[in-house]
Amino acid sequence: MAFDAEATKRCSLMTPDAMAEADRRTIAAGTPETTLIDRAARASLRVLRSEFTRRPVTILCGPGNNGADGLRLGEMLVDAGWPIEVICLGEPPSAERHRGLDGRLRPTGTFAPGPGALVVDALFGAGLSRPVEGEARALIEKLEFAGASVLSIDLPSGIDGATGEVLGIAPQADVTVTFHRLKPGHLLGEGARRCGKVFCADIGLQYREGDASALHNAPELWRHLLANGARETHKYERGHTVVVGGPGFMGSASRLSAYGASVSGAGAVTYLAPLSSAEFAGTVFDAVMVRPMTGPEALEELAEGKASSIVIGPGMGHGALSRDCLHTALASGLPCVVDADALTLYEDEPSKLFSALHEGCVLTPHEGEFARLFKGVEGDKLSRAKAAAARCGATVLLKGSTTVIAGDGLPVINTNGSRSLATAGSGDVLAGLIGGILAQSVAPREAAAAGAWIHAEAARSAGPSLNADRLPRRIAGVIDRLVS
Numbered sequence: 001m002a003f004d005a006e007a008t009k010r011c012s013l014m015t016p017d018a019m020a021e022a023d024r025r026t027i028a029a030g031t032p033e034t035t036l037i038d039r040a041a042r043a044s045l046r047v048l049r050s051e052f053t054r055r056p057v058t059i060l061c062g063p064g065n066n067g068a069d070g071l072r073l074g075e076m077l078v079d080a081g082w083p084i085e086v087i088c089l090g091e092p093p094s095a096e097r098h099r100g101l102d103g104r105l106r107p108t109g110t111f112a113p114g115p116g117a118l119v120v121d122a123l124f125g126a127g128l129s130r131p132v133e134g135e136a137r138a139l140i141e142k143l144e145f146a147g148a149s150v151l152s153i154d155l156p157s158g159i160d161g162a163t164g165e166v167l168g169i170a171p172q173a174d175v176t177v178t179f180h181r182l183k184p185g186h187l188l189g190e191g192a193r194r195c196g197k198v199f200c201a202d203i204g205l206q207y208r209e210g211d212a213s214a215l216h217n218a219p220e221l222w223r224h225l226l227a228n229g230a231r232e233t234h235k236y237e238r239g240h241t242v243v244v245g246g247p248g249f250m251g252s253a254s255r256l257s258a259y260g261a262s263v264s265g266a267g268a269v270t271y272l273a274p275l276s277s278a279e280f281a282g283t284v285f286d287a288v289m290v291r292p293m294t295g296p297e298a299l300e301e302l303a304e305g306k307a308s309s310i311v312i313g314p315g316m317g318h319g320a321l322s323r324d325c326l327h328t329a330l331a332s333g334l335p336c337v338v339d340a341d342a343l344t345l346y347e348d349e350p351s352k353l354f355s356a357l358h359e360g361c362v363l364t365p366h367e368g369e370f371a372r373l374f375k376g377v378e379g380d381k382l383s384r385a386k387a388a389a390a391r392c393g394a395t396v397l398l399k400g401s402t403t404v405i406a407g408d409g410l411p412v413i414n415t416n417g418s419r420s421l422a423t424a425g426s427g428d429v430l431a432g433l434i435g436g437i438l439a440q441s442v443a444p445r446e447a448a449a450a451g452a453w454i455h456a457e458a459a460r461s462a463g464p465s466l467n468a469d470r471l472p473r474r475i476a477g478v479i480d481r482l483v484s
């Protein structure tokens with residue numbers, strides 16, 4: 001079961017190159033470039049007026065169309081009676097580019113933004129092609145300590161729209177206005193931090209299948225998949241997740257996974273408890289069934305019977321039983337969440353793990369586990385997740401305040417994470433939640449995307465006192481609201 005097709009179009013993220021191509025296509029189909037610039041400037045004006053009261057405005061304009069948007073915005077602000085000045089990089093713009101800006105152009109050396117001012121950053125956008133240096137860099141450096149507000153057009157100049165990386169230098173914007181679709185760079189790394197509040201305006205570009213390079217995670221993509229399970233009447237038809245438990249004191253992590261699975265909408269959860277913790281597990285769980293794990297054959301029996309997904313790794317340890325269970329889980333062919341100790345068991349010989357994985361698996365590493373398992377995979381988060389998924393042949397969910405999910409189909413970027421999620425055990429709950437969604441016949445990338453968003457949403461409105469014990473109850477609330 002897949003993402004909703006219409007929502008996929010709306011949630012598409014486009015690289016600067018794809019955006020330039022959409023731009024060319026629209027122009028070739030009869031919309032003049034000046035019209036697109038006009039619409040971009042008008043959208044910027046709308047946002048500027050909604051976000052800022054009237055004040056002195058300095059517009060920094062670059063040599064390309066990002067600068068052209070800035071110049072056109074300047075003309076509109078003059079018409080609206082705002083006090084503005086315009087500073088252009090390099091050669092002064094042709095008279096045609098700034099008809100309505102007579103007497104407003106200033107040399108770069110005069111740029112001295114004051115605390116109450118608004119600076120419009122229209123230096124570079126999608127056409128940034130190298131690190132920002134020289135005159136442009138000097139302008140952006142002046143912004144750093146000026147205390148002025150900054151509105152960036154398209155992207156904070158210096159942010160790579162494909163990756164979110166800073167090329168040389170980039171300002172900290174308060175507001176960014178972009179067009180048509182967000183770019184991955186608005187959501188990743190420094191890009192996400194530097195954009196401030198992001199607005200995306202429709203300027204009449206045509207969307208075409210194949211334009212997207214990634215998706216921005218949102219419930220409209222997968223909400224319909226969650227509701228499916230609720231229509232089934234028998235508990236096992238609604239999916240049955242098996243959580244492989246951990247021994248002794250370490251068992252708490254896997255118990256959190258079981259709680260995560262139990263509120264996912266799956267019909268049943270079985271906690272397979274190693275003998276050292278079975279009795280205790282039997283006393284703490286009510287809704288979760290507990291079975292003693294005499295050995296890997298207990299897992300095999302469930303996998304061949306009623307189980308529809310497996311969660312393995314949290315609190316499991318690195319012993320021989322863990323290896324056997326991991327082998328059994330992966331060999332079963334059932335959808336499988338591979339987390340924590342299951343990720344680090346083979347960190348010295350990852351190819352052994354990779355060769356046992358299959359396309360129904362979801363790996364959920366945090367940055368540390370990722371670095372140990374996918375040695376040599378470097379770059380921005382989106383590229384790394386994609387490379388890792390290709391290397392291991394499974395879906396990879398790379399956790400963090402921004403989470404990236406890569407697997408079959410377009411990768412997904414999840415951005416509703418908050419600091420409250422940085423609490424011990426929260427990842428264990430996530431693994432269980434995804435396992436429970438997988439059990440309901442949701443495909444791996446889709447289940448991971450749904451799990452990441454729901455998990456983050458459950459923590460979003462919570463204060464710093466949120467702990468992993470309280471997370472499942474909040475997750476249940478989020479799911480109930482989504483499917484009601």
Ligand SMILES: NC(=O)C1=CN([C@@H]2O[C@H](COP(=O)(O)OP(=O)(O)OC[C@H]3O[C@@H](n4cnc5c(N)ncnc54)[C@H](OP(=O)(O)O)[C@@H]3O)[C@@H](O)[C@H]2O)[C@H](O)CC1
Nearest residue numbers: 023036037064065066124125126127128129130131132154
């Ligand atoms: N499709 C849309 O969304 C629309 C976008 N619009 C706006 O147009 C820009 C993209 O315009 P483009 O002209 O392609 O690119 P830029 O203006 O961002 O920059 C290109 C020029 O800047 C020079 N450049 C690039 N990097 C540097 C640098 N580090 N230092 C100095 N100069 C740099 C580049 O020079 P080259 O030598 O590389 O050619 C170009 O001169 C988009 O962001 C929107 O704001 C339209 O208005 C509407 C449709």
Ligand SMILES: [K+]
Nearest residue numbers: 121124155157
């Ligand atoms: K810009």
